[in-house]
Amino acid sequence: MLKVNKRRALSPVKANTVPKQASKISQVQEDQSIKVVVRVRPLLERELEGSPKCLVEVDKEQLITLTPDQSSAQARKYRDAQNFKFSKCLWSYDRRASTPFADQDTVFTEVGLDMLDNTINGFNSCVMAYGQTGSGKTFTMMGSKNERGLIPLVCESLFTKLKQQIDTKFEVKVSFIEIYQENVVDLLGTGEKLRVRENSNRVPFVENLSEYTVGSSQEIMELLAKGFDKRTTAETHLNKQSSRSHSILTVTVVQEQFDPDTNSFVKLKSNLKLVDLAGSEKFVASDGLEKIRQQEGSKINKSLVTLGRILTLLAESPKQRTVIPYRESILTWLLKDSIGGNSKTTMIACISPTDFDETLSTLRFATITSKIENKVKVNKELQFDMDQMVGQFELEKKKLLQCITDLKESSTEKDEVKKLENYVNWQNNYIDTLAFTNKVTLKKLDANLKASQERNRLLMSSLISAVKPAEPEDYEFDEFEEIIKQAQYLDIETPLENLKNDLHSDLVKKYTLELVENAI
Helix, strand or coil: CCCEEECCCCCHHHHCCCCCCCECCCCCCEEEECEEEEEECCCCHHHHCCCCCCCEEEECCCEEEECCCCCCCHHHHCCCCEEEECCEEEECCCCCCCCCECCHHHHHHHHHHHHHHHHHCCCCEEEEEECECCCCHHHHHHECCCCECHHHHHHHHHHHHHHCCCCEEEEEEEEEEEEECCEEEECCCCCCEECEEECCCCCEEECCCEEEEECCHHHHHHHHHHHHHHCCEECCCCCCCEECCEEEEEEEEEEEEEECCCCEEEEEEEEEEEEECCCECCHHHCCCCCHHHHHHHHHHHHHHHHHHHHHHHHHHCCCCCCCCCHHHCHHHHHCCCCCCCCCEEEEEEEECCCCHHHHHHHHHHHHHHCCCEEEECCCEEEEEEHHHHHHHHHHHHHHHHHHHHHHHHHCCHHHHHHHHHHHHHHHHHHHHHHHHHHHHHHHHHHHHHHHHHHHHHHHHHHHHHHHCCCCCCCCCCCCHHHHHHHHCCCCCCCCHHHHHHHHCCHHHHHHHHHHHHHHC
């Protein structure tokens, strides 16, 4: 059903190979602070039995106040309430009149819509869900059967928006990995451990990672279901189904935008990363459980501590040439572009309404994150006109035909079939490109024709109503000039010279007779 491609390291020659006729567009970078959205989860079933006190309050959807329970040990250490301000604070604890309730659709509106626009406009984007274990990260990202999360809603809307663009040909690819005990596991492949490397532009990637080309959001959800079945989860004291790994879903969108006016193409390539981080947890969360659970918790905390240290360095010295230790953790290495790099990033900080220490730690972590500025640019790979594209196709065609001729004389049947297959793929791509450009041109011509018809209808309707006498009489107009002569004695806002030119246009001549007959 779906084709699997393997990412492999590019050789220096191939990585830097660009057609001589194509010139890269210079991009101007702009600062883009990481956006932080805080979400307060409702009480869990195990918490309802003790009737705990809510320690969090949200004011004006941007201010959040954390107050310790007066009977707790934290009240002696933190006498005053702790106040924080973020881009948005979403209240999902309960439904009350004073604070708007944030459901899954609200999260999508506040976070997902911006990410969609960024992706379609050619920017890399990233959404990270951060918080302690059991704070609602996975529910926010994936949701449930009755309440879909951010990932399903984003994927569905992505294809809706892409299909609305008449001048764009697009391709969507998906990959899904987990980082388990500092190892990368391909959740859509065989489950083998993979290596992280960097390309010639120092951008990290996972070697031999499976990428699936998808044509709908339903196909993405089928792949996600397959991947989540392989993801490592286990029960701890704080969460019945705790994620024991970080997961990263990457949606790659490649767009070719054709402009009939300039007969040129612009290629955009953007990555949307949807990251569900494993929850930070104290040792008590896995104390008394199997040794493997303790090891998992240790590795999770190590990667999150490294992430926090890197975020602190980026927030404290954004303009200094400080060496950022991205490689100390697989998680931070893969998120290198998302934190301090070329990406419009949003962090969703999920917090518990009853745990003071963990909530305070998460809010401080989110505050540091909000101070980081990424360097964002549009990922325009190439701009080239149609003539150059056709010329490149013809050049490839000659090379392939020559290869086929040589193979018939000296090579094996298997190699010959492979070259023939390449030629067929080239031919299909060539036909698809020409069909796409013709389709865009026809749609734009049709839109211009309809606009001209509407303009002509309004123009003639105004003119005919202006030349009608006070008492109805029958008038016959054999020539357009007669209408102009009568209009000269009336006060018409449209200049007569422009009106005359419009009436003598080809489109007007084609449709005027019918409009005049209907109007009189």
